[in-house]
Amino acid sequence: MTLKYVAEIMPSLLQGAELTLQIFFWTLVGSLPLGLLVSLGLTSKFKPLKWLLNFYVWLMRGTPLLLQLIFVFYGLPIIGIVFDRFGAAIFAFILNYAAYFAEIFRGGFQSIDEGQYEAAKVLRLSYGQTIRKIVIPQVVKIVIPSIGNEVINLVKDSSLVYVIGLGDLLRAGNVATSRDVTLVPLILVAVIYLLLIGICTFVLHKVEKRYSYFK
Template identity: 55%
Template structure:
């Protein structure tokens, strides 16, 4: 009974922290998916400077820790006179990081499409833009659902990293409660929240895969 009363007591602040986590999650997802798609296409551009720049961008953001990118965007930009609030800085870091991973997934997906389809589209007189939007990308999206699903699950867990910017997200609220009350219960509650989120994401992507499975 005592534990139940304690859970009820700390649940409101943890729900507030969860709201911050969900906001970061959805903003990152909504912005990084289209941005990463455009970047993935740009990586295969015939305009070499653009392709080289995108290759460098992907290498940079995939090759350095997200935690370091968070610190650089918030504290590093401050040294050159650009001051962002903590949460917008976190969103920017997450979007730039996850866009790089999605770009690489989209790039690999495009290159997995048989070249004969490009040739057939050329015979039909389709432009490169029409070929990409009407023929290639629909097939690419079907193929990249599993790896993108994995990245979205990683996003759920990576959202905890914003504690370094002193943002009261779910894990930081739980850690504060643990240190204040000297009990492990808040961490267990936080784990339940994260497991719930990842379960929803997994079920959603299973449903999407099922919808795009033409040969079931």
């Protein structure tokens, strides 16, 4: 492995890493708030909504993300819903990860003692104020470790976009490996993934420390 060869392939790997980061970022931006809203619906007493959301979560968690990507990009155009490659990836990833986050948040909400809701009523707080100011900060503290695991999985799952032809980090490494008949690009890909996951782990530890006063 020469430094010259590494310098030659790094631009394509970094370009692939940029796409990986875009998928990672937009998936979190879309799936975290959606998962929170779905979790509130899962704890709702309105049964039709609860049944519908339970079906959605069951469907997303019960089928592979790879299959969902294929269905969104190749299947939905049959009924007139067309996405470009990047849009299809973001749509599928958001729907998939929102289902997982919804179950995580639901567990967090159910761990909150009912007495806190009653105390909020005594203080004449509205339901929205109770959720926003009392419940959600505690839920976030509870779910951070589980959310962290899903965030790390997201970094790695982003490689699945190869199935719809997007040039992410792993695809760039595979192209260089096939062309040059060497494993050096894949070693560099592994190093970049490890760096990305290391950064995510560091940030998650900081967030967990930030919420450590909720005990």
